[in-house]
Amino acid sequence: MAYSEKVIDHYENPRNVGSFDKNDPTIATGMVGAPACGDVMKLQLKISEGGIIEDAKFKTYGCGSAIASSSLVTEWVKGKSIEEAQKLSNTEIAEELALPPVKIHCSILAEDAIKAAIEDYKSRK
């Protein structure tokens, strides 16, 4: 299967790979997995007191599309409020990366990772 140039770019130069200390109170962690392909994604957001996402990091085990999807959302959510980030949809991710239909679940995974991280943030407050 041919990957789009954007997928290859994110795959070869993933942005914001890594972890924050999950016990840091300003860090929200979202863990999600896709049973269809065994992908596991961890997305962490550093959220300011005003509810602005200051930084994001990810760690993903999965295919090129899953890595590209998570890399892309870490770039997109930076500087956004949690309300704005929550509105990001998988179709925007899939469109930006030109994902083929069989890889749509990778963009769903990335969307769900943001939602899971925001839920974690809200549950801690």
Place this chain on the structure above:
Amino acid sequence: MRFFDLFELPVSFQLDNELLLERYREIQKKVHPDHHASASDNEKLLSVQKASEVNDAYETLKKPLTRAEYMVAEHGFDVRHEQHTIRDGMFLMQQMELREELEEIESATDVEAAFDRFYSDVKQLINEYTAKFESEFNQSSFESAADAVRKLRFIYKLKEEAQLLEDKLLDF
């Protein structure tokens, strides 16, 4: 045609693989297109279709993961094709740690021993979630049974990746 009925076996995860193979061969003999050489084109076509269905049924029931997937699919949980994501943090954290462990296995002083340990952990997880699937299924808790199957998919995938890496590192 329901797969278990086809082989006249009870719907149960516990399965006698030798009996399954025996029944499979009996049916395959009957439906094999070569035995219908004098049949009409239509009958031949039917026999080809039937033979492929029987093959599919056998391959599905033979392996534990596909058997479990099939069993929950019969109750409306098509875990093979769904776009479902799971959020069980504890389970996913453990999966991530195991994947990290696999990444570092290359630098182990004794790679073979490290793989043995890894497989033993994976096997334990497979046993744990298989037992969970079976007990939930037998209590007709199909939603929870499907959840256990989704987790088994992650674990089997990890095992597959470990095997690929082992072949590469130990140059089989």
